[in-house]
Amino acid sequence: xxxxxxxxxxxxxxxxxxxxxxxxxxxxxxxxxxxxxxxxxxxxxxxxxxxxxxxxxxxxxxxxxxxxxxxxxxxxxxxxxxxxxxxxxxxxxxxxxxxxxxxxxxxxxxxxxxxxxxxxxxxxxxxxxxxxxxxxxxxxxxxxxxxxxxxxxxxxxxxxxxxxxxxxxxxxxxxxxxxxxxxxxxxxxxxxxxxxxxxxxxxxxxxxxxxxxxxxxxxxxxxxxxxxxxxxxxxxxxxxxxxxxxxxxxxxxxxxxxxxxxxxxxxxxxxxxxxxxxxxxxxxxxxxxxxxxxxxxxxxxxxxxxxxxxxxxxxxxxxxxxxxxxxxxxxxxxxxxxxxxxxxxxxxxxxxxxxxxxxxxxxxxxxxxxxxxxxxxxxxxxxxxxxxxxxxxxxxxxxx
Numbered sequence: 001x002x003x004x005x006x007x008x009x010x011x012x013x014x015x016x017x018x019x020x021x022x023x024x025x026x027x028x029x030x031x032x033x034x035x036x037x038x039x040x041x042x043x044x045x046x047x048x049x050x051x052x053x054x055x056x057x058x059x060x061x062x063x064x065x066x067x068x069x070x071x072x073x074x075x076x077x078x079x080x081x082x083x084x085x086x087x088x089x090x091x092x093x094x095x096x097x098x099x100x101x102x103x104x105x106x107x108x109x110x111x112x113x114x115x116x117x118x119x120x121x122x123x124x125x126x127x128x129x130x131x132x133x134x135x136x137x138x139x140x141x142x143x144x145x146x147x148x149x150x151x152x153x154x155x156x157x158x159x160x161x162x163x164x165x166x167x168x169x170x171x172x173x174x175x176x177x178x179x180x181x182x183x184x185x186x187x188x189x190x191x192x193x194x195x196x197x198x199x200x201x202x203x204x205x206x207x208x209x210x211x212x213x214x215x216x217x218x219x220x221x222x223x224x225x226x227x228x229x230x231x232x233x234x235x236x237x238x239x240x241x242x243x244x245x246x247x248x249x250x251x252x253x254x255x256x257x258x259x260x261x262x263x264x265x266x267x268x269x270x271x272x273x274x275x276x277x278x279x280x281x282x283x284x285x286x287x288x289x290x291x292x293x294x295x296x297x298x299x300x301x302x303x304x305x306x307x308x309x310x311x312x313x314x315x316x317x318x319x320x321x322x323x324x325x326x327x328x329x330x331x332x333x334x335x336x337x338x339x340x341x342x343x344x345x346x347x348x349x350x351x352x353x354x355x356x357x358x359x360x361x362x363x364x365x366x367x368x369x370x371x372x373x374x375x376x377x378x379x380x381x382x383x384x385x386x387x388x389x390x391x392x393x394x395x396x397x398x399x400x
Contacts, residue, residue: 098219104261263347272296
């Protein structure tokens with residue numbers, strides 16, 4: 001028999017049969033799939049759901065926003081570093097001075113090494129020599145210098161009286177009242193208060209100077225003892241292919257700096273000893289040691305140091321006696337010529353090869369930036385830069 005049942009019969013037999021799938025889809029929870037996926041993600045944390053989509057492209061590093069953001073962060077970091085360097089500038093200056101002195105004392109260590117001593121013993125001998133010189137200066141020269149400085153201060157009013165009796169000075173004094181103002185200013189001690197802030201400021205300034213000197217001495221001895229290892233550590237930062245040339249150039253620069261420092265001290269000692277002998281000859285022996293020390297210290301300063309020392313000595317010589325002042329002027333004019341054209345070239349011939357104009361410019365720039373210390377460091381720094389230009393930059397330019 002053929003089956004004659006139609007669609008209507010199926011609907012009559014089971015009215016929900018045709019709508020079963022539809023009803024099931026309509027009655028099931030619409031959030032079931034999300035809960036199942038969330039449950040699967042919780043049970044399998046390494047499997048991310050597909051509904052989050054594919055990752056997008058990375059941020060464009062060349063976009064104006066990124067450039068501005070990175071530039072702003074870099075500017076803030078640079079500003080912060082500059083502020084930190086400014087805060088520790090005093091410490092950096094002490095370290096630079098100590099390193100400068102250590103490099104200057106290194107030729108003496110190498111001299112003892114060439115005579116057969118090992119480096120530790122050579123360093124020990126140089127350190128003991130420096131300490132003995134420093135101790136002798138404190139125990140012998142400081143009392144003499146302080147006594148002579150006191151004498152100079154006590155004689156200032158009498159010297160002003162002599163100046164007032166001079167006819168030309170008297171004419172200027174009657175017109176402008178110069179000497180009385182200067183004498184009152186010196187007697188009042190206002191210059192010391194302005195320079196140091198009074199008696200307490202003087203003590204604090206002396207204490208700070210002694211502390212800085214102690215720190216410089218300790219750092220100098222430490223740098224002198226560890227100078228070879230410091231050089232090797234610095235040279236190791238260069239690429240291996242260029243390390244040998246960097247080492248040779250570095251050794252040459254350090255040798256030049258050491259020669260300049262030792263040479264500057266030799267020139268200063270010559271100026272101090274010459275002043276000491278001259279003052280004893282002309283009858284100013286009561287101030288000779290103090291003034292000779294002033295001239296020696298000032299002579300270390302390039303360009304103007306020797307002139308300032310000569311002006312101080314000549315002023316005191318004129319104050320004591322007119323003929324002595326004239327002789328002092330003649331002596332220092334002659335000595336400056338001998339120092340500039342005989343002593344200085346002979347002493348510095350192997351250390352500083354720098355044109356005269358560049359020497360003046362370097363001293364002016366260094367003095368403007370760091371004062372006396374900058375003027376001392378300027379000439380060897382300029383000589384080192386000039387060496388690098390000659391040995392590195394110019395050969396590259398010629399090879400192009």
